[in-house]
Amino acid sequence: MAEPITIKDIANLxxxxxxxxxxxxxxxxxxxxEKTVERIRKVIEEVGYRPNRLAxxxxxxxxxxxxxxxxxxxxxxxxxxxxxxxDVCNENxxxxxxxxxxxxxxxxxxxxxxxxxxxxDGLLFTTQNNKESNPAFLDFHRNKTPLCFIERYVDELPETxxxxxxxxxxxxxxxxxxxxxxxxxxxxxxxxLSTMNARMRKSGxxxxxxxxxxxxxxxxxxxxxxxxxxxxxxxxxxxxxxKPKFTALIAGNDLMALGAYQALVERGYQVxxxxxxxxxxxxxYPAVFRPLITTIEIPxxxxxxxxxxMLIALMKGQPLAVTRQVFAAALRDxxxxxxx
Amino acid sequence: MAEPITIKDIANLxxxxxxxxxxxxxxxxxxxxEKTVERIRKVIEEVGYRPNRLAxxxxxxxxxxxxxxxxxxxxxxxxxxxxxxxDVCNENxxxxxxxxxxxxxxxxxxxxxxxxxxxxDGLLFTTQNNKESNPAFLDFHRNKTPLCFIERYVDELPETxxxxxxxxxxxxxxxxxxxxxxxxxxxxxxxxLSTMNARMRKSGxxxxxxxxxxxxxxxxxxxxxxxxxxxxxxxxxxxxxxKPKFTALIAGNDLMALGAYQALVERGYQVxxxxxxxxxxxxxYPAVFRPLITTIEIPxxxxxxxxxxMLIALMKGQPLAVTRQVFAAALRDxxxxxxx
DNA sequence: CTGTTAGCGCTTTCAA
DNA sequence: TTGAAAGCGCTAACAG
Numbered sequence: 265m266a267e268p269i270t271i272k273d274i275a276n277l278x279x280x281x282x283x284x285x286x287x288x289x290x291x292x293x294x295x296x297x298e299k300t301v302e303r304i305r306k307v308i309e310e311v312g313y314r315p316n317r318l319a320x321x322x323x324x325x326x327x328x329x330x331x332x333x334x335x336x337x338x339x340x341x342x343x344x345x346x347x348x349x350x351d352v353c354n355e356n357x358x359x360x361x362x363x364x365x366x367x368x369x370x371x372x373x374x375x376x377x378x379x380x381x382x383x384x385d386g387l388l389f390t391t392q393n394n395k396e397s398n399p400a401f402l403d404f405h406r407n408k409t410p411l412c413f414i415e416r417y418v419d420e421l422p423e424t425x426x427x428x429x430x431x432x433x434x435x436x437x438x439x440x441x442x443x444x445x446x447x448x449x450x451x452x453x454x455x456x457l458s459t460m461n462a463r464m465r466k467s468g469x470x471x472x473x474x475x476x477x478x479x480x481x482x483x484x485x486x487x488x489x490x491x492x493x494x495x496x497x498x499x500x501x502x503x504x505x506x507k508p509k510f511t512a513l514i515a516g517n518d519l520m521a522l523g524a525y526q527a528l529v530e531r532g533y534q535v536x537x538x539x540x541x542x543x544x545x546x547x548x549y550p551a552v553f554r555p556l557i558t559t560i561e562i563p564x565x566x567x568x569x570x571x572x573x574m575l576i577a578l579m580k581g582q583p584l585a586v587t588r589q590v591f592a593a594a595l596r597d598x599x600x601x602x603x604x
Numbered sequence: 605m606a607e608p609i610t611i612k613d614i615a616n617l618x619x620x621x622x623x624x625x626x627x628x629x630x631x632x633x634x635x636x637x638e639k640t641v642e643r644i645r646k647v648i649e650e651v652g653y654r655p656n657r658l659a660x661x662x663x664x665x666x667x668x669x670x671x672x673x674x675x676x677x678x679x680x681x682x683x684x685x686x687x688x689x690x691d692v693c694n695e696n697x698x699x700x701x702x703x704x705x706x707x708x709x710x711x712x713x714x715x716x717x718x719x720x721x722x723x724x725d726g727l728l729f730t731t732q733n734n735k736e737s738n739p740a741f742l743d744f745h746r747n748k749t750p751l752c753f754i755e756r757y758v759d760e761l762p763e764t765x766x767x768x769x770x771x772x773x774x775x776x777x778x779x780x781x782x783x784x785x786x787x788x789x790x791x792x793x794x795x796x797l798s799t800m801n802a803r804m805r806k807s808g809x810x811x812x813x814x815x816x817x818x819x820x821x822x823x824x825x826x827x828x829x830x831x832x833x834x835x836x837x838x839x840x841x842x843x844x845x846x847k848p849k850f851t852a853l854i855a856g857n858d859l860m861a862l863g864a865y866q867a868l869v870e871r872g873y874q875v876x877x878x879x880x881x882x883x884x885x886x887x888x889y890p891a892v893f894r895p896l897i898t899t900i901e902i903p904x905x906x907x908x909x910x911x912x913x914m915l916i917a918l919m920k921g922q923p924l925a926v927t928r929q930v931f932a933a934a935l936r937d938x939x940x941x942x943x944x
Numbered sequence: 945c946t947g948t949t950a951g952c953g954c955t956t957t958c959a960a
Numbered sequence: 961t962t963g964a965a966a967g968c969g970c971t972a973a974c975a976g
Contacts, residue, residue, distance in 0.1 A: 286971060319971085
């Protein structure tokens with residue numbers, strides 16, 4: 265290990281004190297002679313000196329690092345989000361620790377501790393898990409380490425900044441779209457109602473049905489778990505009493521919509537001519553793949569990049585104009601909902 | 605910002621010196637009275653003291669962090685890989701900085717500098733870009749910061765450890781499979797031949813054809829760029845002179861295979877009954893999606909986790925049994941290649 | 945304009 | 961078994 269060059273070496277090489285070198289490194293108080301600045305700059309360049317960030321951080325107490333805690337980077341929504349976060353970090357001189365929790369509370373806690381130990385300047389946090397709030401958050405909060413939520417609501421920390429997706433509005437938009445196509449008997453497969461976004465989506469569906477004066481048949485509303493097979497199983501439940509009583513089906517996400525699609529097709533129904541289908545997420549794949557599902561797009565990249573921008577503002581001590589940003593939903597019509 | 609608790613506070617609270625506290629924190633030289641250890645432990649627990657990792661790192665020169673440099677986490681292959689890396693890091697007390705370069709040389713260089721400044725203990729690097737070797741690598745090499753390649757070959761650093769996928773063997777396996785189905789006129793769409801893996805795959809195809817005594821029609825071998833549309837375009841090129849002269853088509857990756865599929869179907873050919881298709885990558889999607897392409901699976905997670913294990917061994921100064929691990933290919937038959 | 949000095953929080957000899 | 965003291969590489973008063 266070639267001993268790294270230190271500020272001391274530069275000072276010696278230039279015949280000045282380390283304080284002076286430090287000043288030009290931080291191009292601080294212009295109170296350094298121009299000649300000196302130039303000379304020092306030249307030497308730094310020549311020998312390839314790079315300040316030791318650990319030493320700097322020890323004094324300044326800032327590390328220019330953040331922690332990003334997500335359930336699983338393999339989920340396309342999160343990889344979009346991660347990329348949004350990382351891009352903004354990089355643009356602003358921050359580096360980002362990636363942490364996968366699989367949504368498990370103990371891993372979330374573990375990572376929060378790890379990140380605190382690493383003295384990150386801020387934390388970006390997202391999870392489906394909101395059964396209970398995490399005590400570690402309160403620590404962060406106490407230490408005033410900036411924290412920004414992504415699609416997460418914690419009752420105990422109502423004023424914590426965050427970026428959110430308008431789940432309710434998205435569901436309303438989609439439901440209205442289906443209604444406008446003439447459907448009146450619409451089935452709904454929700455995500456797990458333990459999660460806030462599943463509740464919001466369901467609520468958007470229900471209220472839009474109501475505001476359109478369309479009664480919701482309770483037997484047509486079932487709960488899934490956001491996975492493909494639960495969409496499949498939901499169809500069995502919906503068809504329990506023979507022929508379908510619905511002409512359209514809205515699922516809480518595209519995966520369940522796909523599962524439902526499979527179940528319907530296997531049972532001899534044509535989609536969308538017999539039954540229309542719609543979902544949430546806009547999971548996108550190479551253009552050749554079929555089926556295509558009309559869906560609500562959730563802007564993963566945008567949530568990540570904007571959340572990071574908020575966090576950076578926070579870390580710089582800038583007051584936030586808005587502490588909670590809500591992103592609007594966009595409909596992606598892919599033809600799986602037909603006029604009747 | 606509540607002032608963090610320091611080792612000094614613990615020392616005062618316990619009426620011992622900071623050296624003693626340090627000893628129990630690092631449960632080092634058992635040379636501390638059992639009573640004292642217990643007392644200090646208790647206080648540490650009570651007040652929730654956590655050693656400042658920056659200060660520790662300043663002295664020990666290790667940060668327990670690594671850098672992971674990839675083209676884009678949104679590519680499913682890389683998100684698999686990232687997860688493999690992160691899991692192994694976490695199991696071993698390391699944290700991981702994620703860096704996306706889009707395969708651009710300047711961003712690769714930038715990140716290498718950033719990571720060096722952050723004093724990562726090791727670097728995991730992967731990219732398709734191997735037109736030129738990166739001077740920054742040589743710095744890393746000079747500093748003896750452990751470096752592990754993932755699917756990357758740099759001529760100047762032949763002895764750098766790495767994990768690799770057996771591209772040539774995979775291509776051979778797939779080609780043999782197609783040959784065994786009775787095909788003799790087989791088209792091949794390679795990836796960009798500037799990349800090593802595209803060359804290896806092509807080479808595996810060529811040599812297997814040859815070893816089976818099957819002549820390769822040069823007009824049936826075209827170069828693509830690993831993207832969907834280049835697979836589509838390649839078909840036009842292959843059909844230039846009218847009817848296809850091939851009964852099977854192997855693409856350098858699934859995306860191009862998909863593009864070729866689309867082009868063939870649009871031109872009225874049935875896949876696989878008229879023309880069989882095979883690819884590389886085993887990109888996987890929810891089970892309902894069609895078409896399915898027979899393919900070679902590349903174990904992204906495994907490459908990530910094993911690469912990280914190698915890197916960790918390196919960082920611990922353990923000698924590596926093998927400096928280069930090559931992962932074997934596995935065929936995933938999905939029915940897109942039929943017997944003729 | 946520049947240098948001296950005192951730490952940041954911790955590990956690690958060297959003594960006691 | 962424990963403590964005192966010397967730094968790690970750097971920043972930030974405070975002098976000059």
